[in-house]
Amino acid sequence: MSISERLETYFREHRERHLQELYEFLRIPSISSLSVHTPDIISAAKWLAQQLTSVGLENARVIPTQGHPIVYGEWLGAAGKPTILIYGHYDVQPVDPLELWETPPFEPAIRDGKLYARGASDDKGQVFMHIKAIEAMLKCTGELPVNVKFCLEGEEEIGSPHIGAFIEAHQDLLAADVLLISDTPLWEAGQPAICYGLKGLCGLQVDVRGPSEDLHSGLYGGMIHNPLHALAHLLSTLFEPDGRIAIAGFYDQVKPITEAEKAEFGCIPYDETAVRDELGVPCLFGEQGYTVLERNWARPTLDINGMWGGFQGEGTKTVIPAEAHAKITCRLVNDQDPEEILMLVERHLHQHTPAGIALSTTGMNSAAKPYVSSIDHPAIQAAARSYQSTYGVRPIYTRMGASIPAAEIFFRLLHLPIVLLGFGLPDENCHAPNEHFHLQNFETGLQTICCYYKEISTIRSL
Template sequence: MAALWPGPRPGAAPVPGALEAVVQALRERADASLAELVEFAGIPSVSAQSAYAPDMERAPGWLAERLNRAGMEGVALWPTAGHPAVYGQWLGAPEAPTVLVYGHYDVQPPEPLELWNTPPFTPTVVGDRLYGRGVSDDKGPLLLSVQVLGAFLSAHGRLPLNVKVLFEGEEEIGSAHLGDLVAQRAAELKADFVISADGGMWSADFPSLTVSGRGIAALDFSVYGPARDLHSGRHGGALHNPLHAAAALVAGLHDAAGRVTVPGFYDGVRELSSEQRAALARLPHSDAAYLDLTGAPDVYGEAGYSTLERQWHRPTAEVNGLWGGYTGEGGKTVLPAEAHVKLTCRLVPGQDPDDVLDKLRAHLRAQTPPGVRLEVHPSDHTGRAYALAADHPGRRAALKVLRDLYGQSPLEVGMGGSIPILDTFRSVLGLETLLFSFAVGDENIHAPNEFFRIGRLYEGQEAWARLLWALAND
């Protein structure tokens, strides 16, 4: 696979002389780097399902051992009330800045298994892509940062600046215990700012830097009717069907124009300026290409906003699951005893997750019809929206690195998804976070047939090397 190491792009700046040995070391290890990713992604570290508990112990151990081999110091597994975090450091540059590198080793569940073309935990190379659960989110982007640290230490015996790493195992379940860990270990995590290996680029066709992300608030609710499933012929029409009631509650979350109907939901939400809307309109986005990518027949959403405005800068309320009654083969005429719904809201600056959850609970209770009982179960999966200031030195350095690497000015884009720990780093440690990932938004993350472009592994390695050098020298 070394042949997939990308050559210089037209207009790309040459590798700084001080980095030539580092990049050469990475180039020589190209096949080994890919083999390591195959091994790492072959560990089914699914944090959401207890059946994978042994693998959730194996993955951080593998990662700690890799950090030790890279030459990092103080490598340890930091326990939490859930899955452990992996820590390491190199602090041999007292006059240089200190960065905290963040990523996560846990992955989403692989279901539905029947839709995978290759086994999700047997990473498989197909052409210039590696298929497998977690290869893009976040094991490939995380691992390449470790490989770069190892290349610096093997080529020069030192890093250009001080580096601490913190890799967690609960990002896919809302970083439920990482906030407490960060608060407890605040002194050890002291740094100038964070570089996140999580996140992603907007498009494979254009270099981009993600500078904002939406927040999140999640809850489940259940609707209960009779004490047990009943015959729908004998009892239908005489008792309220919990599935009907749940469907009505879901349908009542939006009006005909796609706007969320929860009272007070938009409190604090700021409208985009005309300049911001114009800048978004200039991005190389096509609704037709987006529909081709997603396979949907048409775009849909809050009226009066473009697709990118809806994805990056407007709040949403989305149903992630709705079930109840009989769903097996054939028919079974039952009036179900209960129905269940999972909801997540994506939030924008000005919205507080706890406030949104309070309003959502009140709305659901007010709209619950007679004849059924509602139970609401909030989730710990919450986080505020995030944006990195335009004048942040990490942002300036990353833009220059991407320009030098790709030979063209990168796009500055938003992210519709959420990384709750960004708010924790800001509120607990006072640190801003630069999102510097080489995953791409079309790589089927959280879906069957997740993949990672192998060339991005190597592009990401060179970019991280350039970034660490630039932060130390500029």
């Protein structure tokens, strides 16, 4: 029996145990953004360290940071072979709105071949797959074809504010030849995709204030500027009617995509009508002169994520509110710098603040820089061969409109090529109610990970 056949048999025979263990992991409500769940973050970290130890890794431990801890473990028994650093995260998003979940978010449930739970796809399920792939290879062969290290964090969903300091302080511990991340989706069911570009991220809160307290609109209407009116006007100045961002200098550092990338994007089967219908909108919208994929993957965006102020209860309350607020985020592309973009946004807001209104801004806790790699790197081509071996089709090459803040930091500080070997699907409701993970991709993904470890072991120079 070949090694591949032995691994397939092992995964089949231990499938139920693996699922039960994954359920344990998913039941821990490790929501990083809510301080009430800090004990759960610690529990999840300890659970992971115990798992790493149980499958045969050494030096598995929970390492404190200024925020939530890092989980580390290693197996370094493959002398002369490459070292793979596996990065992932064990924290999850909040579950609101809770009433939209069909089953409780931290009580895993299987329906129609899908595992439902918060974190099932992003990113607990995908992290767990690497642990079980290593378990299977060690059980079936007694060794791994490569050296592996794990660096699992508990703050990815809040922008990874402390991962940079951790990497900088532990460069020797984390030294490797390749960084491997499973936190991205396939293109669609049966069609793997290798993501080679991630957007950066920055954001701020905007606070505008008028009178010192809410006022009677009959007694003071027409006398002062209403902060809600002022905020609505102010935010409208951020955009041109055609979707272009109207902030001076915003696009100055944007690196255009190559003609080869344009051609690759054009070959990707993207059904705009199906996407429009799925989203329930009359049409798609965005910066003119670019395709939908180009706008989402390779052009920067600015979004107003929330606006609030004044009376929001049932009925009517005729007040002029004292203040109004909004949250803004920008998704950035190479070579935009988050700090520079924030400065440009803040300058624009101050320049366009209406008379009679005081404005202040507060930046988000952390920012992320964009990252783009070359698809020709041997480590990425090894991923392509692994996908083709298990899924039976050539993977397509994509970028993402989303961010993994740690990716660029690992690249900048450790000079590692980054391989995004993901197994989720775009419609698995990550960050939304009823998040789920297709078990078919869980099963095929285990084989793909094992295949990748074997493929990368044959490369002499990375």
